[in-house]
Amino acid sequence: MKKENDMxxxxxxxxxxxxxxxxxxxxxxxxxRVERITPRLVSVHVAGGDLTxxxxxxxxxHIKVFLPAPGQDAPVLPTMGPEGRVWPEGQERPTVRTYxxxxxxxxxxxxxxxxxxxxxxxxxxxxxxxxxxxxMALGGPGGRFxxxxxxxxxxxxxxxxxxxxxxxxxxxxxxxxxxxxxxxxSGPEDEIAFDSKADLxxxxxxxxxxDAFGVELxxxxxRATITGGTQVWVACEASAMRRIRRELIDGGVPHASLVTxxxxxxxxxxxxxxxxxxx
Ligand SMILES: Cc1cc2nc3c(=O)[nH]c(=O)nc-3n(C[C@H](O)[C@H](O)[C@H](O)COP(=O)(O)OP(=O)(O)OC[C@H]3O[C@@H](n4cnc5c(N)ncnc54)[C@H](O)[C@@H]3O)c2cc1C
Numbered sequence: 001m002k003k004e005n006d007m008x009x010x011x012x013x014x015x016x017x018x019x020x021x022x023x024x025x026x027x028x029x030x031x032x033r034v035e036r037i038t039p040r041l042v043s044v045h046v047a048g049g050d051l052t053x054x055x056x057x058x059x060x061x062h063i064k065v066f067l068p069a070p071g072q073d074a075p076v077l078p079t080m081g082p083e084g085r086v087w088p089e090g091q092e093r094p095t096v097r098t099y100x101x102x103x104x105x106x107x108x109x110x111x112x113x114x115x116x117x118x119x120x121x122x123x124x125x126x127x128x129x130x131x132x133x134x135x136m137a138l139g140g141p142g143g144r145f146x147x148x149x150x151x152x153x154x155x156x157x158x159x160x161x162x163x164x165x166x167x168x169x170x171x172x173x174x175x176x177x178x179x180x181x182x183x184x185x186s187g188p189e190d191e192i193a194f195d196s197k198a199d200l201x202x203x204x205x206x207x208x209x210x211d212a213f214g215v216e217l218x219x220x221x222x223r224a225t226i227t228g229g230t231q232v233w234v235a236c237e238a239s240a241m242r243r244i245r246r247e248l249i250d251g252g253v254p255h256a257s258l259v260t261x262x263x264x265x266x267x268x269x270x271x272x273x274x275x276x277x278x279x
Contacts, residue, residue, distance in 0.1 A: 026137035028135065029135075030048050030132075030133060030134065031131065031132050032046065032047045037114065039117075042117060043113075044113050044114075044130050045108075046136065047111070052104070057140075057168075058143065058144070059149070059168040059171065060143065060145060060147075060233070061101055061143045062142055062143045063100070063101050063113070065099050065138060066094040067094055067096075069095065070092075072091075072092065074135035075135065076093060094137070095122040095123065096139075101113065102114050102164040102167065102168065116161050142273075151257075152177055154231050156182070157220060158184075158217075158234065158236055159214065159237060162261075163183065165235055170196035170200065171195060175197040177198040181203065182216075182224075183205065184205045184207060185206065187206050222247055230253075232248060232259065234248075238264065238275055238277070239266065242277045245277045248260075260276055
């Protein structure tokens with residue numbers, strides 16, 4: 001039996017022995033409903049056991065999805081030993097990826113997770129084929145909400161991977177807030193509607209070339225007037241996020257008002273979940 005730290009799916013959150021709160025092992029769940037929201041965004045509702053902890057997930061929180069390895073019906077999962085997780089030997093471990101807990105429905109006990117179908121990658125492929133009855137497991141929620149929810153003005157920018165997180169953020173904004181929201185997607189068919197009590201100005205940008213990730217968001221950040229007291233939240237491809245972050249800092253946005261996240265990195269599988277571009 002191989003041992004591994006029980007926080008390995010939430011690096012930087014007390015994952016070293018003696019370094020913080022222990023998390024339970026991943027929770028097995030089953031797909032109960034699948035809906036295509038847009039041609040490239042699929043909503044997967046999962047249930048199984050008690051998921052009520054997701055009701056209180058912070059805006060833009062994240063989860064780990066544990067997906068079956070090829071040829072498996074359900075992901076192989078660890079048990080908890082005195083020194084952390086213990087994985088069964090001789091069985092392929094699951095694919096683990098980071099997603100956003102979009103919404104918990106107390107009426108059904110199900111959690112909604114929205115997957116971008118980006119073409120390659122085990123999680124995208126799994127979601128494209130997901131049907132009711134498919135098995136996976138969930139870890140989390142994790143992720144501290146670093147922005148100031150009481151801020152009166154917001155500049156929010158994200159690509160397709162950040163649409164679920166942006167939606168959780170807009171859900172949480174108060175009526176006293178106003179938000180400029182810039183979203184970059186492939187085309188008009190990828191646009192979705194948002195609910196918010198806040199006063200939203202949503203601008204959709206269509207990628208000028210298939211691989212021009214974040215270029216439109218960078219242009220939007222360059223053109224934006226970001227006045228004092230504006231809270232900025234940006235999540236997209238990691239290199240694009242760094243260019244946007246640099247632009248905003250050079251434009252005078254204080255570090256304290258800036259939350260930037262690299263949600264994935266071009267050409268890299270399983271980009272870490274805690275990339276805030278401070279390098
Ligand atoms: C905090 C956090 C929350 C996230 N929430 C969501 C969410 O709710 N929904 C969601 O869809 N994603 C979300 N992501 C992004 C998601 O974790 C990555 O897109 C992940 O890489 C997908 O795994 P995969 O197995 O499909 O591809 P991987 O095996 O990780 O990557 C395979 C290849 O696909 C490319 N790739 C990965 N993602 C994309 C993409 N979005 N567009 C184009 N190419 C890509 C990679 O560069 C790589 O070359 C989140 C990420 C973070 C850090």
